[in-house]
Amino acid sequence: MENWLVKRAKLDPNKIALILEHADFTFSELNSTVQLFAGKLYSSGIRQNDPVALFTDNCFNGYVAILALQQLGTRTIFLDTELSQATLTYQLHDCNPKMILISDSANTREIKQITWNKAFMSDILSLRKDPKYQPISEFTDTQVSSVFYTPSADSNDTGVMLTYGNYFYSAMGTALNLGINKKDSWVLTLPLFNVPGFIIIMRALIYGIGVYLIDGFDIDHINKVLINERATIISLIPSLLRELLNNLPKGQRYNDNFRCIFLGTGRIDNWTLLRCNMLEIPVLQSYGMTETTSNISALNFDDAEIKAGSCGQPFFTTQIRITNINQDNIGNIELKSPTVAVGYLNKQELYQSRFTEDGFFKTGDVGYLDDDNFLYIKGRQADLIYSGDKIIYPEEVENIFRSVNGIIDICIVGIPGKDGKEVPVAYLTMQENAFLTSADLQEFGQHNLVDYQVPSEYRQIDKFPKSTNGKILRNRLLNLDYKTI
Incomplete structure (x- = not known):
């Protein structure tokens, strides 16, 4: 497949490609900007098939950097800007990038402490574009475009390799x-x-x-x-x-x-x-x-x-x-x-x-x-909870409780019961002006759920541990401080 950005700039040069709060870019303008930045990355020593880690928020320069790395044919490793230094360090040692490219507007507190070959985008922009630079002409189905780490609560994160064929x-x-x-x-x-x-x-x-x-x-x-x-x-x-x-x-x-x-x-x-x-x-x-x-x-x-x-x-x-x-x-x-x-x-x-x-x-x-x-x-x-010969599906229970006024979010997990069965307990965050008691929630559960689905305990926490795509990390809940309501 012909280089997607180059192809799109030929097909729709004057069509709006990117809309920011105070500016719009056509595909032709976006392509010109990306090619300039890619030429500067080439000047910094980045070449085809190099692993390059990217640390960026949703900013214009980050958007341009993503497309510029594709023009060079690199393997881009996306780093979560909200991870701890320890997790970032593990991921970097796992993927071993040639460079970490960092957005100037991102929260860089953790990554600044990491000893690695890294460059801020402003540093790259100050370079001259290498006249020998040429964008790659084609993307192949099997070419790895990017690596995303999937979070795990109890083991090291795993880098998932995705190709241009996958995306197409x-x-x-x-x-x-x-x-x-x-x-x-x-x-x-x-x-x-x-x-x-x-x-x-x-x-x-x-x-x-x-x-x-x-x-x-x-x-x-x-x-x-x-x-x-x-x-x-x-x-x-x-x-x-x-x-x-x-x-x-x-x-x-x-x-x-x-x-x-x-x-x-x-x-x-x-x-x-x-x-x-x-x-x-x-x-x-x-x-x-x-x-x-x-x-x-x-x-x-x-x-x-x-x-x-x-x-x-x-x-x-x-x-x-x-x-x-x-x-x-x-x-x-x-x-x-x-x-x-x-x-x-x-x-x-x-x-x-x-x-x-x-x-x-x-x-x-x-x-x-x-x-x-x-x-x-x-x-x-x-995540399923096995209550003897009955199976509890936590998301079903959560779906019912989310209609309760005053609950911000709720998550159901299983803990061992006295008789060897698992019993459901509820972790929840509540609005400041909510006056909900465990008796209120227990009564609601008994009216809307089957008996074995009703949580045995209601634990209020300040904040749910979540991945940055919004998933609650259930198996971190049992380690949190909570208040029984």
């Missing part, structure tokens, strides 16, 4: 599902250093659409963009969607061109879905993971209402099956897709262990397919 097929699956057209524009507010954020950049090049780049989750600014601009799609996670709705000015609606919220990373509660329906905001739930290059199934517009709660049918590019089905007709989700990562960095044995003998990838999630082949997610296999 992912974009094709999403386009067929959403019916992408040239009038679309995507709001990018998720972190660039996670796949759900970064993949918007890749889709935009393939589709030839504009991207609204927003640094940080500025709720008021995002709502203003969705109300006043021509933005048509935004990718969100459930907790961020709830924040947007809570701060949407009364009586306001999103702009007439707005098409949908593309939702990932966990199930959405029924109350939030109802609020979206009342505000006429289409929500398309999706399913995917880092190893599948983000989404591999999603609801489409026709099915969003009749299949609420589902993650849609598998994309045209993906096969999904359910194995080891239990007494609740729930089983392990396995899949085949050209979007599945080509490997784990330095952990090939672990990577191979994720596949069945007939080549299906074991996601580690559980769920079911209905008679119409729509996928429903019940959670992570490792």
Whole structure:
């Protein structure tokens, strides 16, 4: 495939590619800026196939740096800007980059302490462009474009290697599902250093659409963009969607061109879905993971209402099956897709262990397919709570409790009970003016859940430990200080 940015600049030179708060860039202007920066990176000694670590927030220079590294054909390792120094050090030793390229606007406190060959983007910009520089002419399907580390609570993080072929097929699956057209524009507010954020950049090049780049989750600014601009799609996670709705000015609606919220990373509660329906905001739930290059199934517009709660049918590019089905007709989700990562960095044995003998990838999630082949997610296999011969699916319980006024968020985990069974306990964060007691929550649970699903204890905490893509790290909860309510 011809270099995506170069190709897009030829096809749509005058089309808006990037929209910032105070400036717009066409594909031609973006390409010129990127090529200049790539030439300066070349002057610094970066060459094709070099591993380069990138430490950036959602800033213009970071966006340009991502595309510039692609022009050089590097293997870009994305570093999470919110990680501890110890975790960053581990990841750097694991991937061994030739250089760490750092955004001047990112929070650099932790990474500044790390001894490594690193350069701030402002340092690179001060260099002269090497006249010998030429962008690579083609991207191959098997060329590793990027490495993303997946967080783990109890072991070292794992680098997931994704190729240009992975991204292309992912974009094709999403386009067929959403019916992408040239009038679309995507709001990018998720972190660039996670796949759900970064993949918007890749889709935009393939589709030839504009991207609204927003640094940080500025709720008021995002709502203003969705109300006043021509933005048509935004990718969100459930907790961020709830924040947007809570701060949407009364009586306001999103702009007439707005098409949908593309939702990932966990199930959405029924109350939030109802609020979206009342505000006429289409929500398309999706399913995917880092190893599948983000989404591999999603609801489409026709099915969003009749299949609420589902993650849609598998994309045209993906096969999904359910194995080891239990007494609740729930089983392990396995899949085949050209979007599945080509490997784990330095952990090939672990990577191979994720596949069945007939080549299906074991996601580690559980769920079911209905008679119409729509996928429903019940959670992570490792998170299930076994109460004797009964199975508790934590996300089901959490979904019910999120309708309680005063609860900000809630997470259910299992602990050993006196009779050898696991019992559910609830960790929750509450609003300052909430006056909820364990008796209130217990009564609510008994009225809305089966007895064995009702938490035996309610533990209030200050803040949930989360990955930067918004996932609660459940197996860190038991180590937190809490107040029993």
